[in-house]
Amino acid sequence: MAIVSFSLKDKIALVTGASRGIGEAIARCFAENGATVILTARKQEGLDTVAAAINGAGGKAVAIACHAGQSDSIAALFAQIKERFGRLDILVNNAATNPYFGPAMHISESAFDKTMEVNVKGYFLMMQHAAPMMVEQNGGSIINVASIAGISPGPMQVVYSMTKGAVINMTKGFAKELGSANVRVNAIAPGVVETKFAQVLIDTEEIHDRIVGMTALGRHAQPNEIAGAALYLASDAGSYTTGAVIVVDGGSTA
Numbered sequence: 001m002a003i004v005s006f007s008l009k010d011k012i013a014l015v016t017g018a019s020r021g022i023g024e025a026i027a028r029c030f031a032e033n034g035a036t037v038i039l040t041a042r043k044q045e046g047l048d049t050v051a052a053a054i055n056g057a058g059g060k061a062v063a064i065a066c067h068a069g070q071s072d073s074i075a076a077l078f079a080q081i082k083e084r085f086g087r088l089d090i091l092v093n094n095a096a097t098n099p100y101f102g103p104a105m106h107i108s109e110s111a112f113d114k115t116m117e118v119n120v121k122g123y124f125l126m127m128q129h130a131a132p133m134m135v136e137q138n139g140g141s142i143i144n145v146a147s148i149a150g151i152s153p154g155p156m157q158v159v160y161s162m163t164k165g166a167v168i169n170m171t172k173g174f175a176k177e178l179g180s181a182n183v184r185v186n187a188i189a190p191g192v193v194e195t196k197f198a199q200v201l202i203d204t205e206e207i208h209d210r211i212v213g214m215t216a217l218g219r220h221a222q223p224n225e226i227a228g229a230a231l232y233l234a235s236d237a238g239s240y241t242t243g244a245v246i247v248v249d250g251g252s253t254a
């Protein structure tokens with residue numbers, strides 16, 4: 001037997017925002033390491049494509065559409081998970097939104113509310129549904145995808161940064177409450193990753209050069225480079241890690 005196991009064999013994992021970007025990379029990585037992955041996002045079509053690719057490669061994936069900012073949609077998702085699988089071992093809260101880029105003093109109330117709804121309430125409600133299942137099983141791993149903006153706010157992204165700060169705070173709070181039931185709760189704080197979400201930052205030369213200039217590795221990340229931290233936290237390799245924030249930013253905050 002290996003001294004350290006990264007295997008997710010026989011584990012059921014839910015990954016939100018799994019139709020592209022970081023969520024897709026984490027879902028594919030988990031499936032490669034033996035988990036059955038439940039993929040969610042708003043649009044069924046994108047999820048079906050990722051599920052077909054995973055199943056085609058010999059993995060196990062199902063796609064269930066869910067709006068991460070709507071409580072009835074989340075409740076329906078968990079009802080399906082209970083009915084189809086009867087358990088949940090891993091939750092990756094990853095689906096988030098950032099509808100506004102500009103000075104905080106000019107953000108509209110609707111953009112503020114939407115950012116809070118998906119990035120804070122959505123993460124919280126997902127945990128509120130997953131945690132009792134994990135407590136009953138006497139084990140589980142919750143991974144919240146935050147951001148380095150949650151540690152030090154990014155200019156023009158104050159409200160988004162506030163939500164990521166809240167994610168880090170709720171991660172630590174849930175970790176303290178759930179540790180005695182062997183449920184671990186951790187966060188990952190990525191730097192800039194090449195996805196649709198970060199397209200504006202990557203395509204605007206001036207912003208991109210400034211960000212990359214602060215990064216020890218001298219480049220932004222690819223989505224797969226975030227998945228390794230998630231695998232560590234999801235598997236027995238991370239069995240003594242809880243309440244932690246793993247920064248994966250190429251050294252930009254070093």
Ligand SMILES: NC(=O)c1ccc[n+]([C@@H]2O[C@H](COP(=O)([O-])OP(=O)(O)OC[C@H]3O[C@@H](n4cnc5c(N)ncnc54)[C@H](OP(=O)(O)O)[C@@H]3O)[C@@H](O)[C@H]2O)c1
Pocket residue numbers: 016017018019020021022023040041042043044046066067068069093094095096097118145146147148189190191192193194195196197198
């Ligand atoms: N990219 C970066 O530079 C970066 C850096 C730090 C942190 N992050 C964090 O990483 C996470 C993933 O971002 P990403 O860059 O991979 O983004 P992405 O490529 O744009 O993917 C976002 C995923 O979330 C889904 N999604 C969006 N809104 C949703 C909602 N309301 N309900 C359910 N699903 C929703 C999208 O599918 P649908 O559109 O079909 O819903 C998609 O699957 C986010 O938490 C983000 O804050 C990203």
